Each structure stands twice: as C-alpha cells, then as structure tokens.
Amino acid sequence: MARRAPALAWLAMVGRQGVRSLRTWGGTAAPGGRSDTDPASSFATVGRMVGVVALAAAVVLPGLVPHFPTTFIADGLARGDGARGNGGSVRLSTSIDIARDLADRSSDPVITYTTTSEDPEPLRVGLLDSYRRGRWQASSDVTFVPLDGRLPGSSATPDVRRTTEKITVSSSSVGLPQVAMPANPLGTPFPTGSWRVTGAGLVELTASVPEYTVEYEQLAPSAAQFGATPGGAAPDSEDLALEPRSEDEIRALLDRVTASGDSPLEVARKIQDYLRGPTFTYSEDLADDTAGGQRPEEPLLRFLDSKRGYCVQFASAMIMLSRAAGIPARMAVGFLPGAIDGDERVVRVSDAHAWPELYFPDLGWMRFEPTPGVRSGISPLYTRESSAPENSAVPVPSSSASPSASSAPRPTGDVTADNPSDPGSTGAATGLLDLVRRNAATLGGVLAVLVLAALTPFGAWLARRRARRRARDDAERVEAEWQSLLSRLGDIGIVPGEGSTPRQASHELGRAAYLTPDEDAALGRVVATLERARYARPGAELPDVQDDASTVWRAALGRRRRSDRVRALLLPEEGRRHWRSLVRLPARRSSDDEAGDDAGGDEG
Numbered sequence: 069m070a071r072r073a074p075a076l077a078w079l080a081m082v083g084r085q086g087v088r089s090l091r092t093w094g095g096t097a098a099p100g101g102r103s104d105t106d107p108a109s110s111f112a113t114v115g116r117m118v119g120v121v122a123l124a125a126a127v128v129l130p131g132l133v134p135h136f137p138t139t140f141i142a143d144g145l146a147r148g149d150g151a152r153g154n155g156g157s158v159r160l161s162t163s164i165d166i167a168r169d170l171a172d173r174s175s176d177p178v179i180t181y182t183t184t185s186e187d188p189e190p191l192r193v194g195l196l197d198s199y200r201r202g203r204w205q206a207s208s209d210v211t212f213v214p215l216d217g218r219l220p221g222s223s224a225t226p227d228v229r230r231t232t233e234k235i236t237v238s239s240s241s242v243g244l245p246q247v248a249m250p251a252n253p254l255g256t257p258f259p260t261g262s263w264r265v266t267g268a269g270l271v272e273l274t275a276s277v278p279e280y281t282v283e284y285e286q287l288a289p290s291a292a293q294f295g296a297t298p299g300g301a302a303p304d305s306e307d308l309a310l311e312p313r314s315e316d317e318i319r320a321l322l323d324r325v326t327a328s329g330d331s332p333l334e335v336a337r338k339i340q341d342y343l344r345g346p347t348f349t350y351s352e353d354l355a356d357d358t359a360g361g362q363r364p365e366e367p368l369l370r371f372l373d374s375k376r377g378y379c380v381q382f383a384s385a386m387i388m389l390s391r392a393a394g395i396p397a398r399m400a401v402g403f404l405p406g407a408i409d410g411d412e413r414v415v416r417v418s419d420a421h422a423w424p425e426l427y428f429p430d431l432g433w434m435r436f437e438p439t440p441g442v443r444s445g446i447s448p449l450y451t452r453e454s455s456a457p458e459n460s461a462v463p464v465p466s467s468s469a470s471p472s473a474s475s476a477p478r479p480t481g482d483v484t485a486d487n488p489s490d491p492g493s494t495g496a497a498t499g500l501l502d503l504v505r506r507n508a509a510t511l512g513g514v515l516a517v518l519v520l521a522a523l524t525p526f527g528a529w530l531a532r533r534r535a536r537r538r539a540r541d542d543a544e545r546v547e548a549e550w551q552s553l554l555s556r557l558g559d560i561g562i563v564p565g566e567g568s569t570p571r572q573a574s575h576e577l578g579r580a581a582y583l584t585p586d587e588d589a590a591l592g593r594v595v596a597t598l599e600r601a602r603y604a605r606p607g608a609e610l611p612d613v614q615d616d617a618s619t620v621w622r623a624a625l626g627r628r629r630r631s632d633r634v635r636a637l638l639l640p641e642e643g644r645r646h647w648r649s650l651v652r653l654p655a656r657r658s659s660d661d662e663a664g665d666d667a668g669g670d671e672g
Contacts, residue, residue, distance in 0.1 A: 159243035188405035191248035294333035298394035307396035343438035396427035527643030543601035581624035
C-alpha cells in the first residue's frame with residue numbers, strides 16, 4: 069500500500085492540472101440568459117465516471133472471467149519444468165511427483181480420433197523409469213532415427229498372437245515433442261525428418277503434425293508366453309531399481325500378496341488385483357497427515373498406508389512391487405481412450421492417465437492397470453484370470469472421487485452415430501450440464517454484462533416507440549422522428565449550427581455526413597414533410613418518414629470511426645434520457661441537444 073500512495077498522489081495531481089487547464093478555456097454562453105457554465109464540470113464528471121467504471125471492472129472482472137484452459141495436465145501429471153505446450157497445446161510433464169494432487173481437471177478436448185480396434189488402448193506420450201525421492205523421470209534423453217526409417221512394432225516373438233489396428237487422429241493439441249499413440253506402432257506414420265525415437269522406444273516429433281494415421285500391433289498372448297520364472301536381462305538397470313527408503317516395506321508387502329513359486333504373470337496379476345481390490349480407494353484428494361507425524365514421509369509408503377490415491381500412486385506401487393519380484397517395470401503416461409462422440413472418440417485433458425508397463429522377455433513391454441476401474445475402466449484381458457470377473461475387485465468410489473468417473477464398464481467398441489444405443493448423445497448432454505454448473509458464476513457474470521450493455525440501446529428503442537405512440541396525429545409523429553434523428557446524429561458528433569432552420573440543418577447534416585445523392589434525397593423528404601407538418605392544418609395526413617430517417621441515420625453511422633459507432637450504438641442519448649426520466653433524475657441537456665432543438669424550430 070505504501071508503494072501505491074505516490075502513484076495515487078501523482079494521478080490526483082494530473083487530474084487537478086487537467087481541470088485547471090479546462091477552466092482556462094472560459095465559459096460558454098448559455099441560452100435563455102442563464103449564467104455561464106463551467107466547461108470543466110461536465111468533463112470532470114465524465115472522468116470520474118470512467119474512473120469508477122474502470123476500477124469496478126478491474127476488481128470484478130477477474131472474478132467473473134474464467135482462467136484460460138490450462139496447459140498442464142491435472143497438476144500432478146503435468147507439473148515440472150517445460151510442461152507448457154506451444155500455442156495453447158498440452159504437454160505432459162517429463163517428471164511426476166507422486167505426492168501431488170490432481171485437483172484441477174479440465175474438460176478441454178485434446179485429441180479427436182477414430183480407431184479400428186474394438187478395445188482401444190490408452191494413448192502413450194511419455195515413458196518414465198527412474199524413481200528418486202518420490203519423483204518419476206526418464207533416465208536417458210538419447211534419441212535416434214531408425215536406419216530404415218520405419219517403426220518396428222512389437223518386439224514379441226513371432227508365435228505371439230497379434231492383430232494390426234489403426235487409429236486416425238483428426239486433431240491433436242499435444243505439444244511437441246510429444247505425440248499420442250498406442251504402444252507398438254508400425255511403419256512410417258509421419259513425414260521424413262519430423263520424428264525420432266528415444267532409447268526407451270518412445271516416438272517423439274520434431275515438427276508439428278496435427279493429423280496422422282498410425283498402425284500398431286495389439287498383442288493377445290497366452291499365459292505361458294509370459295514365462296515360468298522372472299529372468300532375462302532387464303532393458304535398463306533403472307527398470308529394476310527400488311527406492312531405498314521404501315525397499316524393506318515393499319518387499320514385505322510383496323511377500324504377503326504373492327506366494328513362492330508364482331509365475332511372473334501370476335505375480336503381476338496378484339499385485340494388480342491387490343491394488344484394484346476393495347481396500348483401496350481412487351481419490352484425487354490425497355490423505356496427507358505427514359506434518360502431524362501420522363503418516364510415513366515417503367510418498368509411496370504414505371499411499372500404501374492410507375490406501376487412497378489416484379493413477380500415479382497406483383502405478384508407482386505396482387512398478388515397485390514388480391521390481392521387487394524381479395520383473396522390470398516402468399511408468400507410462402498418456403491419455404485414456406476417451407469418450408465416444410458419434411463416429412469419433414474425444415480425449416480430454418481430464419483423461420490424462422499413468423499406468424505401469426512390465427517387461428517379459430518373449431513379449432516385450434506389456435501394459436497392466438492397477439488403478440481401480442472407477443477411473444481406468446476394464447484392465448487388459450491377459451491381466452485377468454478367467455475365473456475372476458473383472459468387476460469383483462472394483463471398489464465403490466469415495467465421495468471425493470472424480471465426478472466424471474463411472475463404475476460401469478466402458479464400451480468395448482466404437483458406436484456409430486446411427487446406433488440407437490449410442491451413449492454419446494447422453495454423454496454430450498451431461499458434459500454440457502456439468503460445464504454449465506462448473507461455470508455458473510462466470511456465465512451469470514457474462515449474462516449480467518450483456519444485459520447492462522443492452523440497457524441503454526433498449527431504452528432508446530423504448531423512447532422512440534413511446535414518442536410515436538403518444539403522437540396524436542401525423543404532424544406530431546413526423547416531429548418525433550425528426551427529433552430522434554437529430555439526437556442520433558448528435559451521438560456521432562454531427563450537430564447542426566445554433567439557430568439553424570430544418571432546411572439549413574439538412575444542408576449542414578448532408579455535408580457533415582457525406583451523404584450520397586439518394587441519401588440526401590431521403591433527408592430532403594424528411595425535412596419537406598416536417599415543414600408541411602408544422603404549417604399544415606391540424607389533422608392533415610402526412611407520409612411516414614421513418615424509413616427515410618433510418619436511411620439517413622445508417623448512412624451517417626457507417627461513415628464514422630468505429631469507436632464513434634460503438635459509442636453511439638451502446639450509449640445513445642435517447643436511451644440515457646429515457647432511463648433518467650424513469651428514475652426521476654434531472655436530465656441534463658447537452659449543448660448538442662440544445663442546438664438540435666434550435667434546428668427543429670420554425671424557419672424565419
């Protein structure tokens with residue numbers, strides 16, 4: 069506040085100097101023998117009004133106008149340096165703190181695509197393998213371009229059953245270098261020189277490609293192909309590393325969840341089932357009692373103790389438990405498949421997701437889904453035992469879970485718009501209602517601003533309508549049209565000279581408004597009818613001049629500066645006089661109005 073005082077004092081001095089300068093202009097002779105008027109008073113009043121409106125707007129508008137769509141993905145999934153995309157794009161963070169909250173989830177669309185798969189996979193944009201002190205990040209930034217310029221697809225052995233599927237992305241706002249696609253992409257989906265591959269096998273873009281088509285391999289391995297015992301060299305030493313602060317607790321939990329002699333797939337399934345079981349709750353509000361000494365300091369142990377978290381915590385827990393069992397594991401980040409919208413799927417910012425990938429020598433990296441189905445939907449088929457239905461392990465969501473989540477299984481295939489069972493229309497309607505509810509204050513503020521902006525123009529329309537209805541004959545109606553035309557022309561600074569007759573005023577107005585011959589003829593008809601109205605016998609029939617007056621007004625308005633046009637349309641003097649008359653405030657008549665009245669007087 070101390071720093072604002074000099075600025076306020078300086079503004080006050082400037083204001084006083086302006087008032088003194090205006091007073092040096094001298095007074096203006098008021099008609100009718102009234103005393104001179106101070107030229108500074110009206111300007112000072114306008115200045116004060118502008119200042120009050122500007123101050124009110126500065127205080128009120130920030131609370132009404134919503135923040136622009138976030139370029140971060142739900143805080144925790146997009147925090148960290150360099151998380152911001154270019155030109156309003158969205159980019160997931162290359163490091164993830166598993167203790168952070170995902171409280172602010174945007175519904176802005178990120179990707180629109182179609183797919184041939186009946187069971188679409190998540191769209192991956194990042195791979196993280198190094199976990200240090202509660203934070204995930206990539207251990208290597210090495211990139212290369214394959215010698216043959218093609219993506220190889222899956223590294224699984226040839227005997228593994230697979231299908232080739234395709235996605236066609238029609239729009240994407242994922243920021244460089246990230247690109248969203250399923251795992252195991254094939255071929256050359258991007259132009260030469262616009263892409264590269266990281267050491268972990270993740271595709272990155274070096275140039276923007278908003279539309280693309282990607283073929284990929286979707287594996288359907290048998291249980292035997294996962295191997296009998298954990299073994300084989302890990303792709304990277306980081307894929308088996310454990311956090312020293314939590315290693316003992318992780319190994320103890322693994323012993324309770326699994327049994328000796330379990331195969332790698334059985335170990336992975338038991339870990340997944342444990343985390344998707346009813347003792348864990350999906351919630352974006354983390355239980356954080358660390359400050360009071362009630363929870364462990366290490367974020368992963370805190371999650372395992374509270375059994376409450378979101379996808380990052382569930383994925384982190386499965387990765388560490390798998391590594392403790394000798395199965396290489398890493399974290400993938402990206403987006404869930406999104407919601408069906410007609411023939412397409414729409415992925416939104418709130419679909420940001422994290423999941424574990426486990427490595428098996430004969431299969432390569434395979435996706436698992438430990439996050440409860442309330443958020444992630446059904447886990448991959450190969451991760452579930454046929455005797456255990458998927459929904460048997462889905463917990464009831466807590467009251468703090470995401471409102472957009474649903475415990476019902478997700479559709480297993482795309483539904484076209486002409487399918488009567490298409491849930492897209494219901495989802496779209498629900499999404500619109502949710503959007504309205506979330507932004508009720510903003511929408512109310514915008515509506516209030518629009519109503520306030522329309523008040524004065526509406527008052528002008530009411531004033532003209534009232535003047536025409538109160539006219540007792542054609543002469544009074546013509547007089548009302550003439551006075552309205554003078555008032556509207558005065559709003560854009562076109563005012564006839566003092567003492568001008570209607571005919572003299574028409575010549576001045578025609579020159580000032582740069583009227584064409586046709587428009588000038590319309591003005592002449594208005595003036596000629598006005599003269600007949602003033603000198604004709606009472607009750608004489610006169611033509612309607614409303615259309616001609618409107619022609620003159622539109623022509624004059626169209627040739628003024630944009631700022632003059634906006635002011636004349638939003639703040640017409642007729643409207644202001646109308647509302648002042650309703651609240652019984654003294655209406656001040658400007659010198660322009662007085663000149664207009666004189667111009668409307670009798671000739672001679």
